[in-house]
Amino acid sequence: MSLDMFIQQFFNAITLGSLYGLIAIGYTMVYGILRLINFAHGDILMLGAYFVFFGTTTFCLPWGLAVVVAILAASATGILIDRIAYRPLREAPRISALISAIxxxxxIESLSVVLFTGLPRPVYQPEWLTTAFQIGSIRLLPLTLLVPAISFVLVMLLLWMVYHTKPGLAMRAISKDIETTRLLGVRVDRIIALTFGIGSALAAASGIMWALRYPQINPYMGIFPGFKAFIAAVLGGIGSIQGAMLGGLILGMLEIMAVAFLPSLSGFRDAFAFIVLLLVLFYKPTGIFGEHTEEKI
Amino acid sequence: MNSVIRNRLLNVLLIAVLGLFLYWAEHNLDGYKIQILNLIAVNAILALSLNLIYGFTGMFSLGHAGFMAIGAYVSALCVLSPDQKEMMWILEEVVWPVSVIHTPFWFSVLAGGILAALFGLIIALPVLRLGGDYLGIATLGFAEIIRVLIVNATPITNGSLGIKGIPMHSTLLVNYAWLLVTLYCLIRLLNSNVGNVFKAIRDDEIAARVMGVNVFGYKVLSFCIGAFFAGIGGALMGNLLTTIDPKMFTFLLTFNVLMIVVAGGLGSITGSLLSSAIITVLLESLRAVEDPFSLAGFDVPGIPGMRMVVFSLVLLCIILYRREGLMGMREITWNALFRFIDRRKHA
Structure with a gap:
């Protein structure tokens, strides 16, 4: 492989990886607080992409406004899901909440099939994002640079929120001990709703960027990015935001580079992530940044 | 009369009545109804196998579709004649051992189960160290890996084209015979000491370990037995549908089985049986929603995909409002039935 090709693939990998990372943050935040794998997270991603689609077609909104509306709507959906399906199960065994999430x-998937039909839809792409430019002999899309940049900014904002604001402090407290935090007067359910809102907004943002990069959307588009992002979250150490981003980047890099270097493996692409997951769980179940907790009686 | 003998006699009687009913159904009902009856038996086998793993041993496994895929493929490859295989594999030649195998049906089902159990063993060794939801995700991952392997192992599995024209051997009697075998094995197993250990691990794993139970070993055992019967269920299902392809064995299939088990009650054998019958019939009758129908003079257009909407809602409502399902951990037994009748008499 030539160096140019390598650089090209490198940028592809960074883009894919930062998308995985953004989605993974939603998983890692919810898991860190509730110990729940939010299966519906990938579907929020899909909804975000669809909201933009309908915003620009049915409601004739300008693209930028449609994106904002879609992110807000997806965020509200996330909060609604928590209220209806997860909150009543807070005291129940953890697996019950997981079944509820499934x-x-x-x-969401089957309702989307009914409402939006299962046919893939083409997505509008603003021209300034998809006209390629040339640096030396490397052709790049503005999108390829923008996605990692936006992801970076969002992660920084989030880290600032979690470590330097009151709600962030409450989030960290809940993740340590939900009952004590409640006793200290924190409105736990509101903070959890906030967590779902933020996670869902990030998922919607990555769904919209995903749709720009792979410009076709369908009701099942969220499943695989969702699984892989969860794996990225486990790889980075579940509960850790930096870890989720790092896990996403590693996973994106592995997937793109493995296929680039060994094209004969391309059929197995979807299995890579799961193999990575099994290796991590086997050798270091707490991931890169995870904290080790011993089960107590 | 001694209640043990009485119960045994009643069991024999029940099986005889079931046999007569099936014989009558085979000759008098139309093909669609027979198909539903068949599906009930197959779903019951699948639900029982998942119930053993999750309901009785407490391991949240989402890998059922993978075991079913292995069972279905192994059985189909065994039961197809070499000529058929040569005709069907158009992308790549069939490889040697597969190209000449041709076994009777019962053996192919058994082989499907055994291979699924072997895969279960391979999977169990790394993943059963995990607990709770991590185990769920890891087994889900394994099911997905199995599916990707099936798509890519074209010389063995015919890749994404799948296998068509599997000779239909599974009549009503055959399917229900397999169900009875499954039931017999599981009931004997769960009433034995091994079954008690499974339940102890489910109720409190740490306590079981402290009591000196080889927790990991028993978990592997339960997982493999569950995988074995899942493989058998998959083999029978493949035979019933006569076509299989990798797209069939996605997470949706696991979801269906999980729904039956949760609806019936985790840790209840009779619950699983009842809910297999109810949910299979419901799933079929809901096909009506997807066809156009008229309601009070209005023509309602059919809504494709509505079935899954209703079913995910049903599962959601069960888990939110009646988490123990239909039966909880209780069973319907002859003794309970007689106590119930007695109480009625005296009341």
Missing amino acids: AVSFF
Whole structure:
């Protein structure tokens, strides 16, 4: 492989990886607080992409406004899901909430098939994002640079929020001990709703960017990015925001580079992530940044 | 009369009545109804196998579709004649051992189960160290890896084209015979000491370990037995549908089985049986929603995909409002039935 090709693939990998990372943050935040794998997270991503689609076509909004509306709507959906399907199960065994999450995920997917039809839809792409430019002999899309940049900014904002604001402090407290935090007068349910809102907004943002990069959307588009992002979150150490981003980047790099260097493996592409997951769980279940907790009686 | 003998006699009687009913159904009902009856049996086998893993041993496994895929493929490859295979594999030649195998049906089903159990063993060794939801995700990942392997192992599995024209051997009697075998094995297993250990691990793993139970070993055992019966269920299902392809064995299939188990009650055998019957019939009757129909003079257009909407809602409502499902951990037994009748008499 030539150096140019390598650089090209490198940028592809960074783009894909930062998308995985953004989605993974939603998983890692919810898991850090509730110990729940939010299966519906990938579907929020899909909804975000669809909201933009309908915003620009049915409601004739300008693209930028449609993006903002879509992110807000997706965020509200995330909060609604928590209110209806997860909050009543806070005291229940953890697996019950997980089954509830699986049911919600299937509900959103099948409802989307009914409402939006299962046909893939083409997505509008603003021209300034998709006209390629040339640096030396490397052709790049503005999108390829913009996606990692936006992701970086969002992660920095989030880190600032979690470590330097009151709600962020409450989030960290809940993730340590939900009952004590409640006793200290924190409105736990509101903070959890906030967490779902932020996670869903990030998922919607990455869904919109995903749709720009792979410009076709369908009701099942969220499943695989969702699984892989979860794996990225586990790889980085679940509960850690930096870890989620790093895990996403590693996973994106592995997927793109493995296929680039060994094209004969391209059929197995979707299995890579799961193999990575099994290796991580086997050798270091707490991931790169995870904290080790011993089960107590 | 001694209640043990009485119960045994009643069991024999029940099986005889079931046999007569099936014999009558085979000759008098139309093909669609027979197909539904068949599906009930297959779903019951699948639900029982998942219930053993999750409901009785407490391991949240989402890998059922993978075991079913292995069972279905192994059985189909065994039961197809070499000529058929040569005709069907158009992308790549069939490789040697697969190209000449031709076995009777019962053996192919058994082989499907055994291979699924072997895969279960391979999977169990790394993933059963994990607990709770991590185990769920890891087994889900394994099911997905199995599917990707099937798509890519074209010389063995015919890749994404799938296998068509599997000779249909599974009549009503055959399917229900397999169900009875499954039931017998699981009931004997769960009433034995091993079954008690499974339940102890489910209720409190740490306590079980402290009592000196080899927790990991028993978990592997339960997982492999579950995988074995899932493979058998998959083999029977492949035979019933006569076509299989890798797209069939996605997470949706696991979801269906999980729904039956949760609806019936985790840790209840009779619950799983009942809910297999109810949910299979419901799933089929809901096909009506997807066809156009008229309601009070209005023509309602059919809504494709509505079935899954209703079903995910049903599962959501069960988990939110009646988490123990239909039966909880209770069973319907002859003794309970007689106590119930007695109480009625005296009341």
